[in-house]
Amino acid sequence: xxxxxxxxxxxxxxxxxxxxxxxxxxxxxxxxxxxxxxxxxxxxxxxxxxxxxxxxxxxxxxxxxxxxxxxxxxxxxxxxxxxxxxxxxxxxxxxxxxxxxxxxxxxxxxxxxxxxxxxxxxxxxxxxxxxxxxxxxxxxxxxxxxxxxxxxxxxxxxxxxxxx
Amino acid sequence: xxxxxxxxxxxxxxxxxxxxxxxxxxxxxxxxxxxxxxxxxxxxxxxxxxxxxxxxxxxxxxxxxxxxxxxxxxxxxxxxxxxxxxxxxxxxxxxxxxxxxxxxxxxxxxxxxxxxxxxxxxxxxxxxxxxxxxxxxxxxxxxxxxxxxxxxxxxxxxxxxxxxxxxxxxxxxxxxxxxxxxxxxxxxxxxxxxxxxxxxxxxxxxxxxxxxxxxxxxxxxxxxxxxxxxxxxxxxxxxxxxxxxxxxxxxxxxxxxxxxxxxxxxxxxxxxxxxxxxxxxxxxxxxxxxxxxxxxxxxxxxxxxxxxxxxxxxxxxxxxxxxxxxxxxxxxxxxxxxxxxxxxxxxxxxxxxxxxxxxxxxxxxxxxxxxxxxxxxxxxxxxxxxxxxxxxxxxxxxxxxxxx
Numbered sequence: 108x109x110x111x112x113x114x115x116x117x118x119x120x121x122x123x124x125x126x127x128x129x130x131x132x133x134x135x136x137x138x139x140x141x142x143x144x145x146x147x148x149x150x151x152x153x154x155x156x157x158x159x160x161x162x163x164x165x166x167x168x169x170x171x172x173x174x175x176x177x178x179x180x181x182x183x184x185x186x187x188x189x190x191x192x193x194x195x196x197x198x199x200x201x202x203x204x205x206x207x208x209x210x211x212x213x214x215x216x217x218x219x220x221x222x223x224x225x226x227x228x229x230x231x232x233x234x235x236x237x238x239x240x241x242x243x244x245x246x247x248x249x250x251x252x253x254x255x256x257x258x259x260x261x262x263x264x265x266x267x268x269x270x271x
Numbered sequence: 272x273x274x275x276x277x278x279x280x281x282x283x284x285x286x287x288x289x290x291x292x293x294x295x296x297x298x299x300x301x302x303x304x305x306x307x308x309x310x311x312x313x314x315x316x317x318x319x320x321x322x323x324x325x326x327x328x329x330x331x332x333x334x335x336x337x338x339x340x341x342x343x344x345x346x347x348x349x350x351x352x353x354x355x356x357x358x359x360x361x362x363x364x365x366x367x368x369x370x371x372x373x374x375x376x377x378x379x380x381x382x383x384x385x386x387x388x389x390x391x392x393x394x395x396x397x398x399x400x401x402x403x404x405x406x407x408x409x410x411x412x413x414x415x416x417x418x419x420x421x422x423x424x425x426x427x428x429x430x431x432x433x434x435x436x437x438x439x440x441x442x443x444x445x446x447x448x449x450x451x452x453x454x455x456x457x458x459x460x461x462x463x464x465x466x467x468x469x470x471x472x473x474x475x476x477x478x479x480x481x482x483x484x485x486x487x488x489x490x491x492x493x494x495x496x497x498x499x500x501x502x503x504x505x506x507x508x509x510x511x512x513x514x515x516x517x518x519x520x521x522x523x524x525x526x527x528x529x530x531x532x533x534x535x536x537x538x539x540x541x542x543x544x545x546x547x548x549x550x551x552x553x554x555x556x557x558x559x560x561x562x563x564x565x566x567x568x569x570x571x572x573x574x575x576x577x578x579x580x581x582x583x584x585x586x587x588x589x590x591x592x593x594x595x596x597x598x599x600x601x602x603x604x605x606x607x608x609x610x611x612x613x614x615x616x617x618x619x620x621x622x623x624x625x626x627x628x629x630x631x632x633x634x635x636x637x638x639x640x641x642x643x644x645x646x647x648x649x650x651x652x653x654x655x656x657x658x659x660x661x662x663x664x665x666x667x668x669x670x671x672x673x674x675x
Contacts, residue, residue, distance in 0.1 A: 110514045110532045112539055143540060144609070171521050173611075174637040176622050189609060189622070189637070193518070196539055200609065220519045224645045232353065242287070247346040247674060250283045256354050257633070 113196035115166055119143065122167060122197060129164070133157045144198040151203050151212045158188075158218040161199070167192050169199050172219035175226055177233030179259045183207050186235055188215065188222075205235055214240040232257040284330045284344045288313045291340055292332060311339065314656075318347045324421055325670030327663075329647070336655050341648045345641075348674035356634035361387050361601045364631070366459040371636060372672035373456055374417050375615045377410035377448070379672075380461040382612030385542060386621040388463055389610055391603035398588040399465035400544045404581045405478070406448065406460065408574040412485070413444040414615035415567045422564070422664035423496060426505050433495055440488050443481050450474055463601055465591035475582055482582075485575050493568060506561035510650055510662035513558060521642045524617025525566040526666060530558030536613040547584070550577050560665040567667075570615075602629055609637075616640055616667055638672040 117125075119139045126145060127137040134147040134157070149157050161169045169190040178185040184205040191198055205212045214237040215222045226237040227246040234255030237243060245252060253267040281289065292311050317328035326347035332340040352371060356364055368383040369376040381403055388395065395403070420437035445455045450471055452460035460467050496502045517527045517534075527534050535552040537545045553569035555562035605627040611620040617639025624633040643666050650666075651659045 110517065110530075110534075112532075112534060140608075170518050173521055173618070174620065174622070174635070174642075176633070176635040178624055178633045187622070189620075191521075198609075200607075221521045221642065221645065224641065244283055244287075245346075247349045249346070256351065 110193065112193055115194040117166070117195050117197075119145065119197065122195060125167065126199075130157060130160070140200070143196070144200055146200045146202070148202045148204070151205060154203055155213045155215060155218065157201075158215045161190065161201075162218055166194065167197075168194050172215070172221040172225070173198070175222060175229050177229035177235045177257065179233060179257060181259050184210055184233065184235055186212055186229060190219070209236075210234055211236045211238055213238050216240055231255070234258055282344075284328075284342045285313060285315070288330045288332050288340065288342055318344075324664070324668060327644075327668060327670055327673075329663075331651075331656065331659070333656060336657075338651050338654050338656055338659050341651045341659075343644055343647050345644070345670070345673050348670045350675065352636070352675040353634055356631045358630065360599070360629045361463070361603070361631060362599045364634075365461060366457065369457045369459060370671060371675055372614060372616070372619065372638070372640070372669045374669050374671075375410050375414040376456055376458050377406040377460065378414075378612060378614045379619060380458065381407055382610065382614070382619045383621050384461040384463060385612060386608055386610045386623050387601065387603065390606060390608040390623055390625055391463070391601055393464045393592065395465050396589050396592055397544075398469075398586050399590045401581045401585045402466055402470065402590060403461070404544060404548070405578050405585075406451070406458075408577045408581070409444050409447060409478075411615045412571050412574045413441045413448075415571050416441045416444075418615070418667040419492070419564060419567050422661075422667065423502070425660050425664040426502060433492065436488075436492060436495065440485070447474070447478055447481065450477075462591060465589070467591075469590045475585070478578065479582055482575050482579050486572060489568060489571050489575075496564075503561065505658070505661055506559065506564060506665075508557070508559050509658050510560050510654065510665060511558045512646065512650065516646055516649070520646045522617070522646060523639050523642065524614065525563055525570065526617065526643055528552065528554045529562035529566045531556045536611050536618055540611060542610070542612070544581075548577050548580050560661055563665045563667075600629060602627060611637070614639055616669065616672070617643065619672075636672075636675055638675065640666075640668045640670075640673045644668055644673055 123137050123139050123145050126134060133153045134149055136148045138146050140146050169192045171191040173189040173191050176187040184207055186203045186205055188201040203212055214226060226240055229235050230243055231245045231247055232255060251269045254261055312333050314331045314333055316331055318326035328344040330342040331338055352367060355367060368379050372379050416437040420434040423433040424431050449455045452458040512526055512530050514530050514532060516522060517530055517532050531554055533552045533554050538552050550573045553566050553573060555565050603625045605625055607624040609620055609622040611618040619639055620637030622635040623631050626632040650662060
């Protein structure tokens with residue numbers, strides 16, 4: 108008994124069309140990135156609901172979270188979710204815009220358990236606060252580090268490293 | 272004055288462990304151990320500990336001898352790789368990639384170079400593709416030798432016998448890699464559009480010779496451990512990763528394949544010339560420590576097969592694109608790209624956002640060990656502390672990759 112991969116092979120355009128139709132209100136800018144990734148944007152407020160439905164989608168079903176990457180786009184932040192569908196053996200790259208002022212977005216930990224550490228890393232390095240995360244501590248840097256180094260406006264100074 | 276003998280103040284991880292004990296006490300949970308009163312103790316394992324193969328720190332809550340809770344603490348080897356990328360050109364960054372998962376440098380370099388090539392629309396030469404496959408598979412064997420060797424050393428009955436056998440043979444592979452690249456671990460061998468050097472004279476024969484000997488050596492390793500009753504007792508049925516865990520936590524590599532999940536990027540998301548090569552995706556069904564060990568042994572044999580095929584098919588020609596003779600300045604068009612590469616430990620992914628300049632705007636590594644380590648609290652809880660060491664050895668963590 109193995110977890111089957113690619114039991115429901117669909118071509119990329121079909122998947123992109125299905126997603127655009129099923130998530131017409133939430134997903135925008137749905138496009139295919141060759142060879143096997145669908146890229147889409149999603150509003151932060153709808154993220155959790157979308158994540159839940161993406162995971163439970165009967166034909167595609169993005170069940171595994173591959174990673175979360177925080178990106179500072181100067182002006183706004185972006186939280187990028189890369190998820191994998193076992194059924195179709197394809198990927199979805201979900202871009203969520205996060206306003207720079209609040210830098211807050213809902214956590215998806217309760218949907219994809221793997222998000223836990225990836226969100227912590229994104230908080231640590233890029234400073235995106237994931238609301239509702241059970242344990243949003245720094246992960247790679249020290250507990251008392253000041254600032255988020257992957258922000259483009261981050262300036263390093265001795266005060267940021269109290270223990271160095 | 273600094274008192275070096277003073278007990279350090281508990282940090283966030285220890286505070287969290289203590290808080291969880293308080294919570295479980297408040298819930299009225301007692302000891303799981305028969306005949307014991309409530310008996311919990313927080314033990315700090317690492318970052319300097321012989322069984323963790325690197326600077327991994329585990330804050331372990333023990334209930335008698337049973338592990339009740341584990342809080343992994345990482346970051347002791349953090350070298351700001353993603354920050355460094357902001358101020359390095361794409362070309363300057365290649366040697367830094369070697370140092371992420373330093374046990375499998377060739378594979379990591381390939382993952383990075385492949386992503387930049389895809390972003391910039393470069394296709395490496397055909398000869399380079401085959402040499403890349405050979406290097407990656409040789410490095411995979413060497414990496415599994417480290418993994419299995421050190422893991423068996425953690426299981427006391429064998430002592431360090433296996434380590435010496437495996438490290439002896441790993442030397443032969445490192446010699447081959449050294450002859451090609453000039454380095455034994457930090458290769459700096461991959462280039463955009465090809466490779467730094469062609470194979471030296473007589474290298475192919477040496478490699479063929481080693482590939483003939485390796486299967487016998489692998490049999491020798493197996494004969495050392497496979498029938499050892501203590502080895503089996505410590506491995507069979509312990510530390511089971513279920514398929515649901517694989518789905519939930521994004522477990523990849525031998526850890527996933529040992530649970531019966533035939534996920535191997537060389538097949539599921541084929542890259543380079545792997546579609547032309549014949550090999551099996553090795554899987555087992557139980558997902559326990561023994562199966563993970565078995566998958567690694569089988570994969571070494573498959574890698575030998577792949578190298579032999581690639582040597583047979585190795586075409587003549589340049590190893591570097593003529594149009595890119597000096598590929599020092601690469602400016603991919605604005606955009607973003609993610610590619611995964613089947614590293615010995617799982618999916619090593621590189622995510623690059625380019626703004627069209629000479630420097631990556633944002634570079635992120637998706638490290639397999641980082642994802643696999645996340646399962647630790649679930650995987651270790653309920654086991655004996657001695658088994659916890661065996662289980663963590665079987666996951667095969669490389670802290671260079673986890674901490675980046």
